[in-house]
Amino acid sequence: MTLPAPHRLSEAEIADLHALHAEELRRFLWGVVGEASLIQDVIQTAFGKLVEVGHETQVESRKAWLFQVAYREALAQRRRSATQKRVLENLQEDPHRNGDGPPADPLVDQETADSVRLAIDELSPELKQVLRMRIYEDKTFAQIAQELDIPLGTALGRMRNAMNKLRGKLAWTQRET
The missing domain is CATH 1.10.1740 (Rna Polymerase Sigma Factor; Chain: A)
Incomplete structure (x- = not known):
């Protein structure tokens, strides 16, 4: 039964x-x-x-x-x-x-911004979307989850994955210079 x-x-x-x-x-x-x-x-x-x-x-x-x-x-x-x-x-x-x-070097600042932009472009569309909504649109994770029709944990996980990938890519870029 x-x-x-x-x-x-x-x-x-x-x-x-x-x-x-x-x-x-x-x-x-x-x-x-x-x-x-x-x-x-x-x-x-x-x-x-x-x-x-x-x-x-x-x-x-x-x-x-x-x-x-x-x-x-x-x-x-x-x-x-x-x-x-x-x-x-x-x-x-x-x-x-x-x-x-020492005073900030505009060339270094531009190079850093370019590195971040390239690293973001290499993220999957799902990770980029959550990153954009949280950082640029200043939305809460609850709002992001609701708008994307995903569980809150998934929105949080995507943000964490995006930040970890960016951290790894940017650390690698800094080691190369």
Whole structure:
């Protein structure tokens, strides 16, 4: 005997869950993330997951499941923010970037930009698309996933793959010079 496949949650069910739990979730996340824009991204991601797989959860445990998903996403956001902060601090400490070292050479800057452009051109179309949407269009990964109709994890994975490939190609280019 096979059980019927569960049906996805309806828009009304999602809206009801949002009305019931979004504000409490926002207050909870404030203690984890502490930044309003990140909190909104986390809530959007959590409810996006609810739309995708919420039908697989038990009705009585949906609130706990939603909070768990939001908590994990908040921690991931915090890690990403910390990484971005370290990168910015490293850029500020670079003597060639802040004017403490020798003046910037426009030819070197142009050569670096050309190397980056070539490395990006060598990426697969899927990786280029996610990279462009995240960096140039400043979209969240949730927005990218929604627009491309792919899971959030796939969007994140494509970005990670793109950055790793670029890092490898650019490191190789620097060794050649």
